Amino acid sequence: MKQSAIEISGLRKSFGKQTVLSGVDLTVPAGTVFALLGPNGAGKTTLINIMSTLVSPDEGKVNVGGYDVLTERDQVKQNISLTGQFAAVDEVLSAEENLRMIGRLSGLTAAQSRLRTMELLKAFDLVDAAKKRVKTFSGGMRRRLDLAISLVVSRPVIFLDEPTTGLDTISRRALWDIISQLARQGRTIFLTTQYLEEADQLADQIAVINGGRIVASGSAEQLKARVGGEVIELLNAHDEVIHTVPTTGSIQDISRTLNDLAHSVPPGTRVNIRRPSMDDVFVALTANKKEVLHV
């Protein structure tokens, strides 16, 4: 039976006079990767903090792993693992000590904890750095350790708050690989990101949050379709678009369109087939705060 890992309805939260979340509804099916996309200050971290029991909601219902975050806090905690926006690692301890500490705190025996630490150090390519203090780690290593720590024991729901912010391209891709691997094991992953490419690459479902509201949700394809389908662009010698024609993207349609156009365009005209990118979606959706799209 496929249940929802996360169910949120009518969630509101404000800090003093500042409204951070104004009526959020979300459902994340178990075993899927969900990306929450939004600019800085949109309410992403607050939403994660509420789902992970750090902050209490003002209004609305929030269920994680089948438990209510307000009334069944302890059960929720047994079902989640949080990797916050800032690497949650102990800088004074070594990588190995960090993992073993979390192992013991998670209820593993000392021996189990040692074993699990070795496995994770290997899996996250940290064996050489195992004994070094985390203070000396690079951003990428720190993030890998951070993620390894959240996987010490198996939790069905994993929260990743901006997991790749501040990482270089190589570290980012390495982290993406790990996240995809986790997804294949059937965990539910809820991640927030400012990077559209990241949401596009990893997520089954994406929601765009802006000004404390979900302004759109759906698969990457659905969101792109909202902004418009594929177009054939004709460019002149200066790379300026002189003509655009919508297309279905099939060979037949493209070749028919190009045949029709071939006679009427000046020599030197070039062709570009453009699909709307997630960037187009993002800009379109977050430009106007009032507009609410449902896909």
Added chain:
Amino acid sequence: MIAADKPVKPASLMTTNLVFISRSLRHSLRNTEALLMAIMLPVMLMLLFTYVFGGAIDSSGDYVNYVVPGIILLCAGFGSSSTAVDVSNDMTNGIIDRFRTMPIKSLSVVTGHVVASLARNLFATGVVFGVALLVGFRPNASFLEWVLAIAVITLFILTFTWLFAAIGLVAGSPAAASGYGFALLFLPYLSSAFVPTDTMPSWLQGVANHQPITPVIETIRGLLTGTPLNDSAWWAVGWCLLILAIAFLWSISSFRKKAGRR
């Protein structure tokens, strides 16, 4: 291999506390500068008071017997003040969110710092006593009096450590925590630690005689060197327990309030 085994039972409160205590002890041992300071500073102060000021305050040469209990408390206050910084460091780091979202009593992270501070300070107190004996401190306490004196010192360290932990919890940053802590460290100077209170102006005597540090010092002094105890032991224990209870409750409530806010 990324997959973990089947779900496990959450750690017991006992295990949680032990893990956090060992974490804080490791932190203490690795912060060699702070550890060295916590031991060196009181030793230097004692040498300063005995050899530099001592002659002027009491030319009989007996000042060392008077000042050691004061130095011990100054040492304990100073040593426990670093708890404010340790706790504040944790509260401003992402790691606290991880602890809070685990199925454990996360306040244990503070308990860990408190126990480590107690261990650190008792060790430093031992060193100070050692040096004191070398420079002429001659206590005349019986075994029982020693045990009682150490018990009072331990209670004092515990009280001040929880107080500094609470300060660390409410302070906005480690630097602020350190600043607030510093203010408290003036208390021993306004007590009978270094000079008898009857040498002070009368308005100051009122403050000095009725602040918590004075009875604690008089108790330790009485137990170790045989000066009259009067009722200072009761005042000492009473003050300590009162401050300890307030500091503990204050810690619990500010720890809760700080959730999700860094």
